[in-house]
Amino acid sequence: MSNPVYLALDLPQLDAAKALAEQVRAHIGGIKLGLEFFCAHGHHGVHEIAHLGLPIFLDLKLHDIPNTVAGAMQAIHVLEPAIVTVHASGGRAMMEDAKAAAANGTRVVAVTMLTSMDDRDLMQTGVAGKAHDQVLRLAELAQTAGLDGIVCSGHEVGSVHRQWKDGFFVVPGLRMGNNGTGDQKRVVTPRQARDDGASVLVVGRPISRADDPAAAARAIEATL
Numbered sequence: 001m002s003n004p005v006y007l008a009l010d011l012p013q014l015d016a017a018k019a020l021a022e023q024v025r026a027h028i029g030g031i032k033l034g035l036e037f038f039c040a041h042g043h044h045g046v047h048e049i050a051h052l053g054l055p056i057f058l059d060l061k062l063h064d065i066p067n068t069v070a071g072a073m074q075a076i077h078v079l080e081p082a083i084v085t086v087h088a089s090g091g092r093a094m095m096e097d098a099k100a101a102a103a104n105g106t107r108v109v110a111v112t113m114l115t116s117m118d119d120r121d122l123m124q125t126g127v128a129g130k131a132h133d134q135v136l137r138l139a140e141l142a143q144t145a146g147l148d149g150i151v152c153s154g155h156e157v158g159s160v161h162r163q164w165k166d167g168f169f170v171v172p173g174l175r176m177g178n179n180g181t182g183d184q185k186r187v188v189t190p191r192q193a194r195d196d197g198a199s200v201l202v203v204g205r206p207i208s209r210a211d212d213p214a215a216a217a218r219a220i221e222a223t224l
C-alpha cells in the first residue's frame with residue numbers, strides 16, 4: 001500500500017520548502033501545497049516542487065460563483081494536480097462545474113468544515129447543530145454533485161466512510177499526542193484517521209516544525 005501521508009508545505013520561502021520536501025521525501029506519499037505557498041510562488045513554485053516526483057495536492061479551497069471556480073480549475077490543468085479542493089459550502093452547482101472543468105485524473109474534493117472549527121465556531125457562522133452533522137450533510141451534497149470525496153476531520157471520517165463507501169477522504173488536523181494542537185480543534189492521530197477510512201493523511205507542523213523533520217515523518221510512517 002502506498003504511503004497516505006501528504007506533507008503540508010506551508011512555508012513562505014521556496015528554497016526552504018524544497019529543502020524540507022527533499023529531507024522527508026522517503027517517508028511521505030505526496031505533497032500538499034496550500035494558499036500560502038500558491039499565493040507566494042504560483043505555477044512556478046508548483047513546478048519546482050513537482051520535480052521531486054511526488055503527487056501534488058493543490059489545496060486551494062476554491063469558493064466563488066460556478067463560472068469563476070470553473071475558470072480557476074481550467075487555469076491549473078497544466079499543473080496536473082492529483083487532488084484539488086473546493087469548498088462544499090459553495091453549493092452543488094459550483095461543485096458540479098468545478099468537477100466538469102477539472103483535468104482528467106485530478107480528484108476534486110470538497111472541504112466540509114475546517115478542522116480548526118468546533119461546534120461553537122459553527123454556531124457563530126449561523127449554522128445550528130453539531131460539526132459531525134454538518135460534515136455528513138455537506139458530504140452528501142458533494143457526493144450528489146459528483147465530486148470524488150471530501151476533506152473532514154478524523155472525528156467524522158468513520159461515519160462519512162460508512163455513508164459514502166467508495167469516497168476519497170482527506171483528513172488534516174493530525175497530531176501524534178506529543179505536539180500541541182495549535183489552531184486545530186478537531187484532531188486525531190494519523191493511525192486513528194487511517195483506521196477509520198482516511199485515504200490521505202495531511203500532516204504539516206508536526207513534521208515541518210520538528211527539530212528533525214525526517215525523523216518525525218519516519219515516526220509517523222512507522223505508526224501506520
Ligand SMILES: O=c1ccn([C@@H]2O[C@H](COP(=O)(O)O)[C@@H](O)[C@H]2O)c(=O)[nH]1
Pocket residue numbers: 008009010034059111113114115116151152172173174184202203204205206
Ligand atoms: O479543514 C482543514 C482543511 C485543510 N487544512 C490544511 O491542512 C494543513 C494542516 O497543517 P498542520 O500544520 O498539520 O495543522 C494546513 O495546510 C491546512 O491549511 C486543515 O488543517 N484543515
